[in-house]
Amino acid sequence: MGQLVSIVVPNHNGARTLPQCLSALSAQTHPDLEVIVSDDGSTDDSVAVARAHGAHVVATGVNGGCGVARNAGRARARGDVIFYVDSDVALAPDAVATAVRILEAEPDTGAVCGIQDPEPLVEPTLIAQYRGLQYHYWSLSSQGTVSFLFPSLCAIPAKVHDEIGGFNPRLKQTEEVDFGHRLSRHYRLRLTPEVRGKHAHDRRLKVLLRKLFHRARLRIPLYARSRHFATGFETRERAWASLAAAASIPAFAAAFAGPWGLLAPGLLIAASIAGDRGMYGFVRQQRGPAFTVFFAGVHYLVNLTIVVGAVAGVTQWTTSRAFRRLYEQPATP
Structure with a gap:
């Protein structure tokens, strides 16, 4: 039996894209998964959508930000690997399996982050198309060792996560920079196009x-x-x-x-x-x-x-x- 992977989906009012996100998780080739939707004070139908797709739901109670939501999901997770994916991202079918394979082959790697495809997941407005191309190219040109986390799709061994600690709950917008800064002091943080997904960019x-x-x-x-x-x-x-x-x-x-x-x-x-x-x-x-x-x-x-x-x-x-x-x-x- 392979490693259990806990997929933590931080979510705030993501009912528009959450079905695509969770459907993509159901299609993963890695066999041992648990899916946890960490709801960060949503006021839409997100919780009902998550439960309809069979996900475990953890509620933060207030809108504290992605860091707070990820911490709440991590506290519930039982897996050997924690895989974070945002609620507006749909993973490629082999994304989890590929990330696990890389972590197993590279013991000095503390996190594996993926690269978003250039095409937006939904509603490709001109601005979303700009952002998809710009973010994809900047990610692709940065592949290799980086020093901040790309948490929209990334895998971290649970033991490494426990050693580094959680996301700083005081931070919004830059909690991933702080987390990656702490993690990269001790482990390699790898960004790779082998792990892929589509993102619903800002419109x-x-x-x-x-x-x-x-x-x-x-x-x-x-x-x-x-x-x-x-x-x-x-x-x-x-x-x-x-x-x-x-x-x-x-x-x-x-x-x-x-x-x-x-x-x-x-x-x-x-x-x-x-x-x-x-x-x-x-x-x-x-x-x-x-x-x-x-x-x-x-x-x-x-x-x-x-x-x-x-x-x-x-x-x-x-x-x-x-x-x-x-x-x-x-x-x-």
């Missing part, structure tokens, strides 16, 4: 930008303490690309000096694109030149949002002692 630009703003802002206290970026998405080239995009805004003032005044902002935007040229080449190959132009426009706004979020985080870090200590509290076991 509206406003929602996506708000999320990215707060993720950039809330990373500042952790990076200020560790004095380096996490290994993964945050490459030096992408940081410069974001700064170049932000610098193009004041440079547009030079346009009042005449046509040559557009040269400076144009060069900065070109530098921003060059900082992640592999991504734009990938998008052009997948979707053609017209969509690539749209993609570049959205990503320009994303770069601006990241810089504004980082500036807000630095400002808050310099003025708030509580913000500077955001990551000092130990996670709840």
Whole structure:
């Protein structure tokens, strides 16, 4: 008999995508599974959907965030391996079996995280298509050893999880960065395209930008303490690309000096694109030149949002002692 895998599905008002998520779990090739839906204060039909699919349901009672929900599910889990999958993700049929195989073959690996397909799970709006391609490429280019968790689909041996502790319940948006930071001090954290799934990405630009703003802002206290970026998405080239995009805004003032005044902002935007040229080449190959132009426009706004979020985080870090200590509290076991 193989290892028992406890699949923990943190959920808040996910009734729209939870059926696809749970159906994909029923189709897994790994034979020994228990499925736990950790409901984080949903007000929709999520709990009824989960029970109709035969999942165990754990309720947090309040909307405490993904970290709180994952901790509640972990407390109920009996498996040798804990596999986290978000309620808006549908795993490929071999995802669990592949993750277990990798963990068995690599004892020094403390977590195996998968990569989301470029196509959105449902309702592929233009923004969802942008996010699917962007997130897929950034994940694919980061494959290998990383230092923060990709918790939308990842497997962790239960004994490693117990050693590292749980997710910090005080954190929202960055609990996975904190968890991965702690885990990667002792174990390898692996990101691989061998473990796959489809994700229902954000459908509206406003929602996506708000999320990215707060993720950039809330990373500042952790990076200020560790004095380096996490290994993964945050490459030096992408940081410069974001700064170049932000610098193009004041440079547009030079346009009042005449046509040559557009040269400076144009060069900065070109530098921003060059900082992640592999991504734009990938998008052009997948979707053609017209969509690539749209993609570049959205990503320009994303770069601006990241810089504004980082500036807000630095400002808050310099003025708030509580913000500077955001990551000092130990996670709840």
